[in-house]
Amino acid sequence: xxxxxxxxxxxxxxxxxxxxxxxxxxxxxxxxxxxxxxxxxxxxxxxxxxxxxxxxxxxxxxxxxxxxxxxxxxxxxxxxxxxxxxxxxxxxxxxxxxxxxxxxxxxxxxxxxxxxxxxxxxxxxxxxxxxxxxxxxxxxxxxxxxxxxxxxxxxxxxxxxxxxxxxxxxxxxxxxxxxxxxxxxxxxxxxxxxxxxxxxxxxxxxxxxxxxxxxxxxxxxxxxxxxxxxxxxxxxxxxxxxxxxxxxxxxxxxxxxxxxxxxxxxxxxxxxxxxxxxxxxxxxxxxxxxxxxxxxxxxxxxxxxxxxxxxxxxxxxxxxxxxxxxxxxxxxxxxxxxxxxxxxxxxxxxxxxxxxxxxxxxxxxxxxxxxxxxxxxxxxxxxxxxxxxxxxxxxxxxxxxxxxxxxxxxxxxxxxxxxxxxxxxxxxxxxxxxxxxxxxxxxxxxxxxxxxxxxxxxxxxxxxxxxxxxxxxxxxx
Amino acid sequence: xxxxxxxxxxxxxxxxxxxxxxxxxxxxxxxxxxxxxxxxxxxxxxxxxxxxxxxxxxxxxxxxxxxxxxxxxxxxxxxxxxxxxxxxxxxxxxxxxxxxxxxxxxxxxxxxxxxxxxxxxxxxxxxxxxxxxxxxxxxxxxxxxxxxxxxxxxxxxxxxxxxxxxxxxxxxxxxxxxxxxxxxxxxxxxxxxxxxxxxxxxxxxxxxxxxxxxxxxxxxxxxxxxxxxxxxxxxxxxxxxxxxxxxxxxxxxxxxxxxxxxxxxxxxxxxxxxxxxxxxxxxxxxxxxxxxxxxxxxxxxxxxxxxxxxxxxxxxxxxxxxxxxxxxxxxxxxxxxxxxxxxxxxxxxxxxxxxxxxxxxxxxxxxxxxxxxxxxxxxxxxxxxxxxxxxxxxxxxxxxxxxxxxxxxxxxxxxxxxxxxxxxxxxxxxxxxxxxxxxxxxxxxxxxxxxxxxxxxxxxxxxxxxxxxxxxxxxxx
Numbered sequence: 001x002x003x004x005x006x007x008x009x010x011x012x013x014x015x016x017x018x019x020x021x022x023x024x025x026x027x028x029x030x031x032x033x034x035x036x037x038x039x040x041x042x043x044x045x046x047x048x049x050x051x052x053x054x055x056x057x058x059x060x061x062x063x064x065x066x067x068x069x070x071x072x073x074x075x076x077x078x079x080x081x082x083x084x085x086x087x088x089x090x091x092x093x094x095x096x097x098x099x100x101x102x103x104x105x106x107x108x109x110x111x112x113x114x115x116x117x118x119x120x121x122x123x124x125x126x127x128x129x130x131x132x133x134x135x136x137x138x139x140x141x142x143x144x145x146x147x148x149x150x151x152x153x154x155x156x157x158x159x160x161x162x163x164x165x166x167x168x169x170x171x172x173x174x175x176x177x178x179x180x181x182x183x184x185x186x187x188x189x190x191x192x193x194x195x196x197x198x199x200x201x202x203x204x205x206x207x208x209x210x211x212x213x214x215x216x217x218x219x220x221x222x223x224x225x226x227x228x229x230x231x232x233x234x235x236x237x238x239x240x241x242x243x244x245x246x247x248x249x250x251x252x253x254x255x256x257x258x259x260x261x262x263x264x265x266x267x268x269x270x271x272x273x274x275x276x277x278x279x280x281x282x283x284x285x286x287x288x289x290x291x292x293x294x295x296x297x298x299x300x301x302x303x304x305x306x307x308x309x310x311x312x313x314x315x316x317x318x319x320x321x322x323x324x325x326x327x328x329x330x331x332x333x334x335x336x337x338x339x340x341x342x343x344x345x346x347x348x349x350x351x352x353x354x355x356x357x358x359x360x361x362x363x364x365x366x367x368x369x370x371x372x373x374x375x376x377x378x379x380x381x382x383x384x385x386x387x388x389x390x391x392x393x394x395x396x397x398x399x400x401x402x403x404x405x406x407x408x409x410x411x412x413x414x415x416x417x418x419x420x421x422x423x424x425x426x427x428x429x430x431x432x433x434x435x436x437x438x439x440x441x442x443x444x445x446x447x448x449x450x451x452x453x454x455x456x457x458x459x460x461x462x463x464x465x466x467x468x469x470x471x472x473x474x475x476x477x
Numbered sequence: 478x479x480x481x482x483x484x485x486x487x488x489x490x491x492x493x494x495x496x497x498x499x500x501x502x503x504x505x506x507x508x509x510x511x512x513x514x515x516x517x518x519x520x521x522x523x524x525x526x527x528x529x530x531x532x533x534x535x536x537x538x539x540x541x542x543x544x545x546x547x548x549x550x551x552x553x554x555x556x557x558x559x560x561x562x563x564x565x566x567x568x569x570x571x572x573x574x575x576x577x578x579x580x581x582x583x584x585x586x587x588x589x590x591x592x593x594x595x596x597x598x599x600x601x602x603x604x605x606x607x608x609x610x611x612x613x614x615x616x617x618x619x620x621x622x623x624x625x626x627x628x629x630x631x632x633x634x635x636x637x638x639x640x641x642x643x644x645x646x647x648x649x650x651x652x653x654x655x656x657x658x659x660x661x662x663x664x665x666x667x668x669x670x671x672x673x674x675x676x677x678x679x680x681x682x683x684x685x686x687x688x689x690x691x692x693x694x695x696x697x698x699x700x701x702x703x704x705x706x707x708x709x710x711x712x713x714x715x716x717x718x719x720x721x722x723x724x725x726x727x728x729x730x731x732x733x734x735x736x737x738x739x740x741x742x743x744x745x746x747x748x749x750x751x752x753x754x755x756x757x758x759x760x761x762x763x764x765x766x767x768x769x770x771x772x773x774x775x776x777x778x779x780x781x782x783x784x785x786x787x788x789x790x791x792x793x794x795x796x797x798x799x800x801x802x803x804x805x806x807x808x809x810x811x812x813x814x815x816x817x818x819x820x821x822x823x824x825x826x827x828x829x830x831x832x833x834x835x836x837x838x839x840x841x842x843x844x845x846x847x848x849x850x851x852x853x854x855x856x857x858x859x860x861x862x863x864x865x866x867x868x869x870x871x872x873x874x875x876x877x878x879x880x881x882x883x884x885x886x887x888x889x890x891x892x893x894x895x896x897x898x899x900x901x902x903x904x905x906x907x908x909x910x911x912x913x914x915x916x917x918x919x920x921x922x923x924x925x926x927x928x929x930x931x932x933x934x935x936x937x938x939x940x941x942x943x944x945x946x947x948x949x950x951x952x953x954x
Contacts, residue, residue, distance in 0.1 A: 028597055029590075030548055031581065036594055039539035039609070046540070062516035063523070065633050068614055071507055086573035092583070093570065095618045096563035104508065106569070113506075117513055120505055132516070137545055137614070141572045156542050 004275060011219035015270060016148070022278050022341045024269065025148055033146035033153030040341070043286035045157055045262050049135050051188055051283070052159050052260060055181050061131040061161055066113045068136070072103040075112045078238035084205025085109075088140040106139040111206065111231075111257065114162050115239040122253060125166055125245050129174075133161035149266035150223070150477055160259040166245065171230060171254035175211070178228040178258040182213055185260070186225060189268050190281045190389055191215055192397040193225055194404070194424070196449030196472055199436050208232035214448055214472075215396075216403040217270050220422025222448055222474040225267060226260040269342075271396045278342025279364050281392060282385040289314060289321045289381065290338045294331050294350030307349045310359070310377065317378055339364060344388050345381060365391050406470070410442050410461050413473075417443065424448065424474040428467030430460035436471055438462045445473040481752060488696035492747060493625070499755050499818045501746065502625055510623035510630030517818070520763035522634055522739050526612050528665055528760070529636050529737060532658050538608040538638055543590045545613070549580040552589045555715035561682025562586075565617040583616040588683065588708075588734065591639050592716040599730060602643055602722050606651075610638035626743035627700070627954055637736040643722065648707060648731035652688070655705040655735040659690055662737070663702060666745050667758045667870040668692055669877045670702055671901075673926030673949055676913050685709035691925055691949075692873075693880040694747050697899025699925055699951040702744060703737040746819075748873045755819025756841050758869060759862040766791060766798045766858065767815045771808050771827030784826045787836070787854065794855055816841060821865050822858060842868050883947070887919050887938050890950075894920070901925065901951040905944030907937035913948055915939045922950040 005013035019025050024041030037045060053063065069092065076082045090106040093099065107113060114132070121127060138158045146152055161178070165171045179195060186193050193213045204210045210229040214222050235241070236252040245251050272279045282288050293300070293307040304325065311323040322343075324334050331348070338346060348360040348369075359377050362369045365388050372380040403423035407413035413425045425443070429435060429450065439462060440447045450469040458467045482490035496502050501518030514522060530540065546569065553559045567583040570576065584590060591609070598604060615635045623629055638655070642648045656672060663670050670690045681687045687706040691699050712718070713729040722728050749756045759765050770777070770784040784800055791798040799820075801811050808825070815823060825837040825846075836854050839846045842865050849857040880900035884890035890902045902920070906912060906927065916939060917924045927946040935944045 026594060026597075029544055029594065030551065031544060031546060034544035034546060036544065037542035039541050042541050045542075064516050064519050065514035065522075067506055067508060067511035067513065067631050069508060069511060069616075069631065074507065082573075087575065089573050090569045090581075091571050091573055092567045094568050096559075096566050096568055096582070098564065098618075100618075104567075105573070117503060117506065120503075139546075141575075141577075154544050154546065156544075 004277065007218045007270075007273060007275065008220075011217065011270070012147075014218070014273070015266075018269060018273055018277055018340075019148055019266075024265075024278075027148050031153070033142060033151070035148050035152065037156065040286050041265070044280065044284045045265050047284045047286070048189065048262075048265060049157050049159060052181075052185050053133070053135065055184055056133050056159075056161060059131075059177060059181055061133050061163075063134060064132045065134055065136070066110050066117065068107050069104040070107055070113050072105060074116050075105050077112065078206045078235055080234070081111060081206035081238075085140075088142060090139050090141060107136075108138055108140045109158070109259065110134065110136070110138070110160055111162070111235060112239075115235050115241060115255075118164055118253075119239045119241045122164065122241055122243050125243050128164055128166050128243060128253065129170065130164040131161070131174075132163070133159060135159045147266075147477070149269075150263055155261045155263075158259060158261045160257060162257045163255065164241070165254045165256075166243070166251070168232070168254050171232075171256050174256045175228055175230050178256065179211060182226050182228065182258065182260065186213060186264075188281075188283055189264060190393040190396060191225065191264070191268055191271060192393065192400045194400075194472070195451065197452055198449045199447045199471075200433055201437065202447060202449075204229050206231060206234050206238075208234070212449060214424070215267060215271065216400050216423060216474075217267070217477065218399075220403055220420065220475075221477055222424050222446075223263075223267055223477040225264060226258065228258040229256060231255040231257060271399070272392050273342070276367075277340035279392060280342040280344055281389055282344045283389070285320065285342065285344050287322045287338075287341075287343050288319050288385070289345045289347060290334075290343045291321065291323045291347045291349065292331050292334045292338075293323075293325060294348060296351045299351055299354060302354050303349055303351065306354055307347075310347065310349070314378070314381070319381065335362075339367075345384060347377075363388060408458065408461070410439070413443055413461070417445070422475065424472050426470035426472045427461045428456060428458035429469055429471035430463055430465045431468040432460075432463070435460050435462040439471055440473060443473055446476045448472040448474055448476065481754065484695045484747075484750060484752065485697075488694065488747070489624075491695070491750070492743075495746060495750055495754055495817075496625055496743075501742075501755075504625045508630070510619060510628070512625050512629065514633065517763050518742070521757065521761045522742050524761045524763070525666065525739075525742060526634050526636060529658075529662050530610070530612065532662055533610050533636075533638060536608075536654060536658055538610050538640075540611060541609045542611050542613070543587050543594065545584050546581040547584055547590050549582060551593050552582045554589065555683045555712055557711070558588060558683035558715075562617075565619060567616050567618060584613075585615055585617045586635070586736065587611065587613070587615070587637055588639070588712060589716075592712050592718060592732070595641055595730075596716045596718045599641065599718055599720050602720050605641055605643050605720060605730065606647065607641040608638070608651075609640070610636060612636045624743075624954070626746075627740055632738045632740075635736060635738045637734060639734045640732065641718070642731045642733075643720065643728070645709075645731050648709075648733050651733045652705055652707050655733065656688060659703050659705065659735065659737065663690060663692075663741075665758075665760055666741060667866055667873060668702065668741065668745055668748060669870065669874040671877075671881065671949070672928065674929055675926045676924045676948075677910055678914065679924060679926075681706050683708060683711050683715075685711070689926060691901070692744060692748065693877050693900060693951075694744070694954065695876075697880055697897065697952075698954055699901050700740075700744055700954040702741060703735065705735040706733060708732040708734060748876070749869050750819070753844075754817035756869060757819040757821055758866055759821045760866070762797065762819065762821050764797050764799045764815075764818075764820050765862070766796055766822045766824060767811075767820045768798065768800045768824045768826065769808050769811045769815075770800075770802060771825060773828045776828055776831060779831050780826055780828065783831055784824075787824065787826070791855070791858075796858065812839075816844075822861060824854075840865060885935065885938070887916070890920055890938070894922070899952065901949050903947035903949045904938045905933060905935035906946055906948035907940055907942045908945040909937075909940070912937050912939035916948055917950060920950055923953045925949040925951055925953065 026036040213225040503513040690702040
């Protein structure tokens with residue numbers, strides 16, 4: 001491996017080098033936008049999704065599985081949804097040797113599949129609320145440029161939650177809960193974010209409104225991390241999902257849904273990585289600790305013994321640990337190898353460590369070493385994991401904050417965006433569609449949304465009337 | 478819920494009633510052979526696959542993910558494989574609004590997807606062995622009758638392992654290892670089995686030979702639980718998977734693969750269930766213990782308190798436990814409800830239990846109660862789980878054994894098969910294809926295979942020459 005390209009100036013090259021050479025994925029599969037997840041990367045993805053699934057369980061959701069193929073007539077029931085997804089939804093009409101008598105669509109997301117069933121399941125207020133999720137592969141034929149993990153045609157792990165409620169108020173409360181869950185999730189991945197309500201003209205197909213979580217990538221482009229969507233009663237009407245309430249009346253339900261995908265892995269690799277390669281947050285590191293024995297002519301047996309014992313002990317305590325005993329590699333090349341692959345902690349054991357009953361630990365984030373007594377090792381690791389996590393979050397937060405730029409006029413916004421070289425710009429906005437669209441157009445940037453709770457003073461940068469919110473714009477993945 | 482149909486005489490009706498009414502799956506999804514997994518059933522499926530994944534990890538396999546869509550030209554490289562799967566493999570040629578410029582196939586299994594990548598990954602003997610697996614959805618357009626969970630068009634959890642080796646000997650050893658892994662897996666699910674080598678004429682498309690695990694369902698039909706396949710060098714030649722060996726020469730690799738699906742859930746529900754409904758093996762029970770408080774006019778608060786404390790304590794100890802505190806249901810209907818849903822243990826807490834510091838535990842398998850002191854509860858549960866598992870396995874083994882019938886001639890086989898009303902019949906066989914095919918034809922049954930290690934004496938029931946093995950036949954799912 002030669003030197004990595006600069007993470008900020010040549011982000012794409014840095015990203016491609018890191019994800020491929022560190023064995024996260026392989027993009028040589030012969031279909032654009034569909035990649036192979038190698039074991040090292042897939043392990044992190046699995047750990048990541050388990051964190052989210054556990055959170056959803058704790059908040060009273062249940063996991064289920066709904067079919068991947070959708071009959072065309074079911075898919076087509078909600079018109080906005082159909083229109084929104086028709087360009088990117090794959091269709092099956094045959095097997096290799098036979099024609100089918102109907103069209104089956106590959107889910108780009110599972111609203112229609114699930115809501116068809118909800119209309120069968122729900123008849124009474126006693127059947128509500130429903131809070132379900134599934135973690136599945138979904139398919140979107142993106143015509144734009146694909147990017148491994150970040151923008152793909154097979155999303156291999158889409159965690160989508162769907163909820164059904166009696167009242168609008170309950171659905172709104174569910175949106176708050178979803179935001180809380182996702183906040184905890186991204187916090188645990190050490191990804192800082194802002195939460196924005198999507199402007200009306202960009203709202204999810206078939207939804208009343210939605211919130212997106214955004215962060216800023218190393219190339220200063222904004223990226224959507226997850227979406228929380230209030231569907232109102234649109235799908236309830238399209239799918240006739242009704243319940244008989246306590247008052248005896250039949251009413252349409254209110255629905256929400258929210259989703260997150262493997263994209264978060266692409267984001268956390270990008271945000272936390274540095275000029276030496278990946279830095280995994282300890283919580284999702286496929287390998288959290290690597291042990292490297294330092295060869296010695298006189299006492300290599302006892303060194304290797306000590307290394308094996310430590311490996312065994314740490315594994316028994318639940319750490320993901322690996323002893324790198326490859327005989328044909330120098331310690332230095334092993335350090336380099338595992339630094340590139342982002343293992344948060346390295347344990348070095350040589351003559352000195354054996355003689356003195358100590359262990360040398362090296363931190364990946366600060367590239368610093370400390371020495372601890374054998375019997376303090378586990379405690380030290382826990383403290384170091386906490387410190388590494390804090391440090392990674394601190395860096396990431398600093399990066400995000402430095403890329404959210406407040407401007408007071410279109411000219412000011414354009415200048416600052418150019419000076420910083422990207423980022424997310426926010427400008428005072430009256431809240432009207434035509435002014436929001438004008439901001440996008442004048443700046444040549446995409447609208448990301450606004451924070452309805454962030455009431456501001458000042459005047460709209462387009463019409464000059466009283467501003468209500470900041471309108472956030474930037475270039476988006 | 479009315480009385481269940483008889484499990485043996487009306488197995489299909491029993492099965493349909495149990496899986497739908499106990500909330501395992503919902504088959505009302507409007508595509509034949511594609512079903513919805515409800516949370517209660519999906520939980521068991523997830524636990525089941527985790528057992529297998531853990532075993533595969535312990536035996537040195539790594540989990541990965543390969544794309545679901547296969548370009549037609551990659552799929553078509555191994556001719557036997559293409560022919561074997563062409564009728565049942567779905568094809569994508571377009572999105573809703575656009576035609577694609579190539580055909581993409583939905584994986585019916587992932588040989589071709591993976592082996593394309595293996596041909597890129599493998600260049601040296603140092604790259605071998607490879608032992609990978611993935612747990613994914615696969616698609617097979619079965620033209621025969623579908624049956625929920627057992628024979629479906631979307632297999633939602635297919636665990637497929639694929640290995641690559643330098644030598645035939647190593648590949649053969651891998652087959653032994655796979656058989657060991659699957660044996661442990663089915664043992665842990667309390668499913669007894671026989672392992673048979675598939676006759677040549679039924680061997681997996683593209684394989685040298687394969688072994689299948691079989692058991693017998695309540696209607697006395699045989700069912701395949703899993704397959705272990707030696708691919709030899711067929712795919713290596715089709716995909717040009719070669720490595721440079723230590724002697725400097727380029728050689729084709731040897732490959733194996735083995736797979737298991739959610740079908741095992743259908744099988745274990747069928748085998749362990751009884752006239753009252755499901756009986757889950759404790760190891761995969763979505764709920765292992767249900768706590769039912771018995772109402773009391775004078776001391777219901779302390780009863781409910783005790784129930785809550787026990788729930789909390791058992792959950793903290795890692796048991797999957799549920800307190801059924803529905804106020805509008807009698808204890809009797811709760812007993813019935815959870816018996817039907819197969820929860821292995823029920824804890825009853827009433828006045829007596831509170832006053833005496835005891836707990837009443839009811840076993841689902843034997844419908845028997847025991848009383849233990851509060852402080853003996855956890856230990857008692859562990860012992861009971863072991864006893865229930867032993868009892869379920871004993872019953873299942875007895876069933877399987879009573880359905881494997883040895884016969885000495887075609888007439889004898891036909892008579893015994895009729896007398897028993899199904900099962901698996903085995904007859905002495907010389908090992909020649911034409912005699913095996915004749916046995917199938919004369920009995921009107923399907924060949925399941927033979928056990929090469931089970932050398933026998935006697936004469937072939939067709940040609941009269943010296944017999945080598947028993948040939949096993951039956952009706953197959």
